[in-house]
Amino acid sequence: MKIGFIGCGNMASAMIGGILRQGIFSKDEIIVSNLTEEGRARSEKTLGVVTTLDNNEIVRSAKTVVLAVKPQFYEEVLTEVHDSLTTEHTIIGIAPGKTLAWLEEKAGLPLKVVRFMPNTPAQVGAGMTAVCTNDRVSEDELAEILKITDSFGCTEVIPERLMDAAGAVGGCSPAYVFMFIEAMADAAVSQGMPRKQAYKFASQTVLGSAKMVLKTGRHPGDLKDMVCSPAGTTIEGVRTLEKSGFRSAVFEALTAAAEKGKKL
Numbered sequence: 373m374k375i376g377f378i379g380c381g382n383m384a385s386a387m388i389g390g391i392l393r394q395g396i397f398s399k400d401e402i403i404v405s406n407l408t409e410e411g412r413a414r415s416e417k418t419l420g421v422v423t424t425l426d427n428n429e430i431v432r433s434a435k436t437v438v439l440a441v442k443p444q445f446y447e448e449v450l451t452e453v454h455d456s457l458t459t460e461h462t463i464i465g466i467a468p469g470k471t472l473a474w475l476e477e478k479a480g481l482p483l484k485v486v487r488f489m490p491n492t493p494a495q496v497g498a499g500m501t502a503v504c505t506n507d508r509v510s511e512d513e514l515a516e517i518l519k520i521t522d523s524f525g526c527t528e529v530i531p532e533r534l535m536d537a538a539g540a541v542g543g544c545s546p547a548y549v550f551m552f553i554e555a556m557a558d559a560a561v562s563q564g565m566p567r568k569q570a571y572k573f574a575s576q577t578v579l580g581s582a583k584m585v586l587k588t589g590r591h592p593g594d595l596k597d598m599v600c601s602p603a604g605t606t607i608e609g610v611r612t613l614e615k616s617g618f619r620s621a622v623f624e625a626l627t628a629a630a631e632k633g634k635k636l
Contacts, residue, residue, distance in 0.1 A: 374401040375520070376434030378427050378449055380415045383466060384440035386494035388419055390524025393497065405430050431456035436464065438488075439475075443467035443636045450478040457481055462509070464488055464517075468539045469636030472506045472532055484508045486517060489538045490524070492546050499525030502538035540630040548625060553578055 374397045377384045384404065391397055402421040406412040409425065416423045424430065431437055431453045441449055446467060457463075462484040465475050472485045479485075486509060489502040501521040505514060514529070521527040530538060553574045560570035585592055600607040613619075 373403045373422065373434040375403075375436045375438065376430035377402070377404040377438045377440045378430050378453070379440035380404040380406055380411065380419075380423075381440065382492065383490060383494070384438065385415075385419060386492060386499065387438070387440075387490060387520075387524055388421060390494055390497055390499070391520060392419070394523035396519055396523050403430055403433050427453050428456045431461065435460055436462045438464040438466065440466060443469055446470050446475075447478055450475075450480075454480055457483065459483060462486060462513070462517075466490060467636065468536065468543070468633035472504065476506065482508065484513065487532065487535060488521060489535055489543050490521070491543045494524035497524055500542040501525060501527045502535060502542060503527055503529050504532040504535060536630045536633045539633045540626040544629040545626065548622065549578060 375391075377388065380388075388402060388404070391402065392399065399420045400422060402419075403424060404415050404419070404421055405424050405427050406415055407425075412423045412425055415421065422433075427449060437453075439446060439449060446465065457479055459481055461481075463475055463479055464486045466488045468489070470487070472487060475485045475487075476483055485506045487502075487504050490499050491501070493499045494501070499521075501524075503514075503517065503521060505517070509517070518527050518529070528538075553571070556574035556577075557567065557570035560573060561567055565573070581595075584590075584595055588595070596610070600610060
């Protein structure tokens with residue numbers, strides 16, 4: 373096996389989907405573990421990869437192991453698979469708050485350790501993933517790791533001190549964007565637009581606006597000013613958002629998420 377996933381929830385499934393779509397590994401080179409037989413059968417059916425209920429089988433089968441469980445279960449899982457780990461393994465954590473040093477300490481061995489901070493748009497190949505590694509990971513090994521993360525979106529290699537910020541702006545913020553899309557659609561519905569059409573307008577507008585930032589390289593404030601005609605409808609909406617504390621609310625939400633991540 374080329375890679376193993378301990379746990380196979382939404383995030384792991386999204387990552388595996390990208391790996392398979394881009395042909396990084398084949399289905400028979402990926403093994404995943406599930407907590408229940410129902411989950412195992414679901415992973416086998418939806419992903420077509422090798423499945424098991426035994427976390428130790430993951431570690432024995434693959435030298436690259438992704439810990440795709442909730443943060444509160446990391447220590448329990450690492451204790452469970454300790455005797456199967458070797459110094460040849462690369463452990464990848466995708467949970468906030470679990471540092472490179474913590475992962476290595478709990479593994480109890482001098483391992484190659486990597487942290488990913490992916491987000492759910494990976495499900496459609498449009499994820500944003502932050503990556504950091506310990507000093508045992510070579511440049512060549514990092515390049516291979518980046519092939520994996522690039523298969524389900526974009527990747528930035530960052531220092532570990534920025535992982536909590538990356539988790540907030542990348543990992544958490546899709547939820548806030550979905551709320552924004554829902555709110556815009558609700559407003560359109562209140563003006564008489566059919567619900568399905570309202571979601572399309574709102575979603576495509578967010579997608580197109582994000583592409584403008586990435587493709588033009590222009591400051592978001594500059595692009596905002598382009599839309600705001602003097603005494604027009606858009607600037608009136610901007611005034612209302614500012615009056616309601618729009619930017620401050622976003623700032624506080626991401627700050628709160630980052631601080632929570634540090635405590636996990």
